[in-house]
Amino acid sequence: MKKIIYLACMALLAVSCEKEPDFDKLDSDYVVYTDYAKDTDFSKFQTYFLPDSILEAGSSNKATFWKDENALDLIGVIESEMNERGYQRLTKPEEKDIADLGIQVTYVAETNQVITGGGYYGGWWDYGFWGPWWDSWYYSFPISYSYDTGTIIIEMLDCTQKDSSTSKRQLPVIWYANGQGYRYTSPRANQQLLINSIEQAFEQSQYITNK
Amino acid sequence: MKLSYITKILAAAICLISINSTKVTAQETYDKISFSIGWQANAPINTDFTDQFNGWGMNFEVNYAINNRWSLGGFFNFNTNHNYIDRQTIKLSDTESLTTDQLRSMFQLPFGLTTSYKLWNSKIFQPYVGAKAGAAYAKATTYYGTGGLYDKQWGFYVSPEIGAKVYPFKNKRFGFHVAGFYSFSTNKLQTLTNEINGLNNAGFRLGVLF
Numbered sequence: 001m002k003k004i005i006y007l008a009c010m011a012l013l014a015v016s017c018e019k020e021p022d023f024d025k026l027d028s029d030y031v032v033y034t035d036y037a038k039d040t041d042f043s044k045f046q047t048y049f050l051p052d053s054i055l056e057a058g059s060s061n062k063a064t065f066w067k068d069e070n071a072l073d074l075i076g077v078i079e080s081e082m083n084e085r086g087y088q089r090l091t092k093p094e095e096k097d098i099a100d101l102g103i104q105v106t107y108v109a110e111t112n113q114v115i116t117g118g119g120y121y122g123g124w125w126d127y128g129f130w131g132p133w134w135d136s137w138y139y140s141f142p143i144s145y146s147y148d149t150g151t152i153i154i155e156m157l158d159c160t161q162k163d164s165s166t167s168k169r170q171l172p173v174i175w176y177a178n179g180q181g182y183r184y185t186s187p188r189a190n191q192q193l194l195i196n197s198i199e200q201a202f203e204q205s206q207y208i209t210n211k
Numbered sequence: 212m213k214l215s216y217i218t219k220i221l222a223a224a225i226c227l228i229s230i231n232s233t234k235v236t237a238q239e240t241y242d243k244i245s246f247s248i249g250w251q252a253n254a255p256i257n258t259d260f261t262d263q264f265n266g267w268g269m270n271f272e273v274n275y276a277i278n279n280r281w282s283l284g285g286f287f288n289f290n291t292n293h294n295y296i297d298r299q300t301i302k303l304s305d306t307e308s309l310t311t312d313q314l315r316s317m318f319q320l321p322f323g324l325t326t327s328y329k330l331w332n333s334k335i336f337q338p339y340v341g342a343k344a345g346a347a348y349a350k351a352t353t354y355y356g357t358g359g360l361y362d363k364q365w366g367f368y369v370s371p372e373i374g375a376k377v378y379p380f381k382n383k384r385f386g387f388h389v390a391g392f393y394s395f396s397t398n399k400l401q402t403l404t405n406e407i408n409g410l411n412n413a414g415f416r417l418g419v420l421f
Contacts, residue, residue, distance in 0.1 A: 018318045019267040019291040021354065027298060031311040031356035038306050128363070149357050181356055204300045204308040 028189075030150075030181035030197035034205050037174040040158070043210045047088045049099035049159075050079060054152075055106045066107055070191050077195050078103060078154065081202040085209040102157035102171070107194075109183065113146045148183040152194050154201060156208075175208065177201035245282075247272040247388050249418015253290045256411040260351060260402055261292040261317040270416045272325055280329045286343055287322035290414070301404055313403065314354040319410065321347035321368040321396060335378055343370040347396035349410055353403040366398035366410070376420055386420040 052075060053065040079089055082103070090099045128134065156175035179197025183190050202208065251268035255261055268290030274282040298312040323345010330338045347368035352361035374390025393413050400407040 017289045017320065018350075019293075021293040021295075021314045021316050023314065023354065025295045026314055026354065027312050029298060029312075031309065033307070033309050035307045147357070200310050204310055 028182065028184070028193065030152075030179040030193050030200075032197050032200040032204065033178045033180075034201050035176050036205065036207065037158075037172065040174045042174075042208050045087060045100040045158075045160070045210060047090050047095075047099045048082055048101035048103055048156075049090050049096045050075060050082070050103045051105075055104065057106050057108045057153075058110070070187075073191065074152070074194055074198060075105065077198045078105065081199070082208075085202075086211040097159075100158075100160050102159050104155050104157070106153040106155075108151040108153070110149050110151070111146050112149060149180060150183040150190060150194065151178065151180040152197060153178050154198070175205065177205070243276040245274050245276075245384070245420055247274070247418050247420050249388055249416045251288055251290055251414060251416045253292070253392075253394075253412045253414025255292055255317055256413060258317070258407050258410065259405050260400075260407055261294040261315050263292055263294045264414075265290070265292045267291040267293075268414075270418060274325065274327070279332055281326065282329075283324070283326050285323070286325040286345075287320065288416075289318070289320040290412075291319075292317045309403075311355040314359075315402070316352040316354070317410075318350045318352075319347060319396070319412070320349075321345055321370070321394070323368060327372075327374075334383070337376040337378075339374055339376065341372050341374070341390075343372065343392075343394075344368065347398060347410070349396065349398040349400060351400040351402050351407060355403070360403060362401045364398045364400055366396040368394065368396040370394035374416070378420070384421055388416065388418040388420050390416045392416070 052072065053067045054071045054074065056064045056066050083089065087101065090096075096102070154175075154177040155173050157171045158174045159171070161172055162169075177198075179194065179201060181193060181197075184193075247270070249270050250266065251270045252264065252266035253268060254264040268288060270286065270288035272284055272286040274284035276282045294315045296313040296315060298310065300308055300310045303309050321343070323343060325341060325343045327339045327341030330340065345368050347366050348363070349366065350361055350363035353359055370392050372390050372392035374388065374392075376386055376388055378386035380386070391413075392415070394411070396410045398407070398410050400410075
C-alpha cells in the first residue's frame, strides 16, 4: 500500500499542472496595432510630407536617423500606400509648412535583457500557482538571457490645425500604427517583416483615403 | 482478595476486547476508503476561446463508502486546453485594430467534494452516477507577438458524472475507473477578444483505483 501511495505521489509530482502551449505555432510576422482620432475626416487632406529618414529611438541620447537603402525602402512603402489612397507627397523641405499631413516614422530596436527572470509578461509562471501564501518572485542568484525585438511606429499628424486663437501649438496625432515582433539574425528577413507590417497597418486602416 | 483477582481478569478482558474492536474498526474504515488517480481529457464548450478537445489533465479522488451504495469524498483535477488561431485583424474598439495570430490557453483546476451512487453493486463491475461540487480556479491566457495577456478568476463548480469501477483482480482494492462528465463553473474571464461568462466542459476520465 505504501508503495502505491508513493508511486501516486511521484506521478502527481511528475505532472506539471499547467501545460505550456507549443510556441513554435506562432508565426514570425509582426503584431500590428493601429488607432486613429475618431472625428477625423481623412478625405479633407490632399498633401503630406514624409521625411526621407527614420528616427532611431533609444539608440543614444542624441536623435539619430536611419537613412540607408533599407530605410528608403520602408519610406517608399509608406509613400506608395499614401499615393494609392489619393494623397500627394510634397518632397521639398520648404513645403513642410504647407503640407496637410505630416508623417513621422520611428524604429526601435531593443534587446531585452532579462536578469531576474519571470513576470515580464502575462504568460510567465504565476507565483500564485505555488499556493496563495506567495506574493512575488525573486532569484537568489543572478541569471540572464536576452531576446531582440524590433518596433516600427508610424504617426500621422494633422498640420492643418493651426488655430491662432489659442496659445496651444500642439501637433495633433490623428493616426498611430505600431508593428512589433522579434528580430532575427537575417537582416533581409527583418526588413521583410517591417515591410509586411507597414502594408498591414494601411490594410487595416481603410479610412485613410481621400478618394 | 478473590474479588480483586476477578476484577483484574475482567479489566484485562475488557481491554483486550476494546483493543481488538479498535483494530476491526480501523480495518473496516480502511476498506471503505478508496483512492483514484487518472488521466482526464476535456473540451470547453461555447467559450469562443479554446473549444478544443485536449487530454492534458489529471483527476485525483479519495472516497469513503458510507454504505453499500453511497460514497462521499474529496477531489481535485486540472486540465489545460490550447487552441491556435490564425492571423486575423481584431477590432479592439471603434478605432483600434490589432492584427496577430494567437495561441490561446485555458487552465482549469476545480476541487471540492464528490459523491457517487452505485447503480449495480457487483464485486467486479460497479456502474455509478455521481456529482462533484466545489471551487474552481481558471486562467485564460492569450499568447501573441512577443508577449501575451491573461486573466484568472475563481468560481463555483458543479459536475455530474456517470462511470464505472472495475475490479478484475483478486486484490479487491485495485481496479480501474472510467467516467464521463459534464461540468459548469461560474468563472468570468476577460480575454483579448471576448469575455467568458461561465465555463462549460465535457470530458472523460480513465484511471486506477487502489
